[in-house]
Amino acid sequence: MNNKLLLKILLAPMFLLSFGTIQLINQNGAQDQFSQFTNENIFPVDIFKLWLALMAIFIILYKIIFFRNTLKIPKIIIVYFSYLYFISLKSELPYQSIIQTSAIVLAYIGIALQVNYLKYKNTTKYLNKIFLAFIFLSYTCIIFIPSYGISIGEHLNKWQGITTHKNTLGNISLFILFFYLWIFKFKTFPAKIITTFSVLILIIGSQSSTAIILAILIIVTNIFSSKSSFSDFLIKRTTYIIIGVLIISTSTAIISTYYQDLLSLSNNLVDTSFTGRINIWLYYINSINENPFFGVGLNQVMSDKTSFNSNMTDLIGYFSGSAHNGFLESIFTTGFIGFILSILYIKSIYHKNNSTKNKLIFLIFVLLYIMVNTFESYSINFNLYTFILFYIERLSIIPSTLHNTSATRKFEPTILQQNNFAHRY
DSSP states (O other): OOHHHHHHHHHHHHHHHHHTHHHHHHTTSOOOTTSOOOHHHHHHHHHHHHHHHHHHHHHHHHHHHHOTTSOOOOHHHHHHHHHHHHHHHHSSSHHHHHHHHHHHHHHHHHHHHHHHHHHHHHHHHHHHHHHHHHHHHHHHHHHHOHHHHBOOGGGTTOBOTTSSSHHHHHHHHHHHHHIIIIIOBOSSHHHHHHHHHHHHHHHHHHTOHHHHHHHHHHHHHHHHTTSHHHHHHHHHTHHHHHHHHHHHHHHHHHHHHHOGGGGGGGTTTSOTTTTTHHHHHHHHHHHHTTSTTTOSOTTOSSOTTSHHHHHHHHHHSSOOSSOSOHHHHHHHHHHHHHHHHHHHHHHHHHHHOOSHHHHHHHHHHHHHHHHHHHHSOOSSSSSHHHHHHHHHHHHTTSOOOSOOOTTGGGSOSOTTOTTTTOOBO
């Protein structure tokens, strides 16, 4: 079988797992978010991850044996992955954590191999096909199989597509919107309008407040980015912008969690608990205090065999499979050490992109990453946002395969170049 085709087949299940599609099928359609998770409900998903891992190991070993010099893996990611395996051995359920860590590692290596083979243009073609499939299948479930595509219970009648939660649909669609507005170039204007509009409808249908607000910000920023003065302004103040957004995001969570009295005047107008997130944040903060440096390990929450599951239900009255804050969840699972390592990895990617165009696109992605993780959990784990980080990092070190033109000579041949990373639809 052709190596390129084999890698495409290998990585497709990775996306399905991160979308939650396999879990949706396994649970026979939409479920109320407060229904109790059981080990039986998620075990088939872990088996599928194991199958994915075994397939990946077979292919990766083959590639490493015959093409040992094709992968240049940064030291920071090697240290981070080694650390994840170390804390897995210390976790309450080592098997669960090791499987999750292995899935992330194999996803990284699979992406690295794919980028080596496909280069810039074909990699974005592949991502475009994945995202178009996501859009098409989500609309199919929403329109023709509503028992799967539309939420029930707490989020009755809100769209969830081929995911397991309306916020998941909103946040995945949000990134796809970013991809089409900032990275992907369409051959025709109608194609851009139709595709972008279909993604926007999914975001609106999910009724995810975070996704809707950030979608507006992405569109507005993209419109103003056509002015070089605006782009230069953002790039020159990158550090201040990121710190400012972090302060706002952190302050929002802290004030709403610990200083509810300050918000009492608006209690009748808005939900200052952020749909129950405050109780969840408090529980995770208290849990972090038990193991602040190393965390509890990955994939320890979604099982009824851990004390964490039953304790949460007893104390706050329901179970939440995530912290609804990527920073809290990262510290809870990997400790402050793992959290710092993940920040250093993201920082290393930014410094690999030297052109103004590259830095601007990655800056927008980082800001999106911060704001999404304020209310949802998309820290480095087995999810779409992590995969995109991996793609960006690998593409940033792969030389361009396109001819040098007057346009491409303006920038260094790194990730997300206007004439490298973006291709014609």
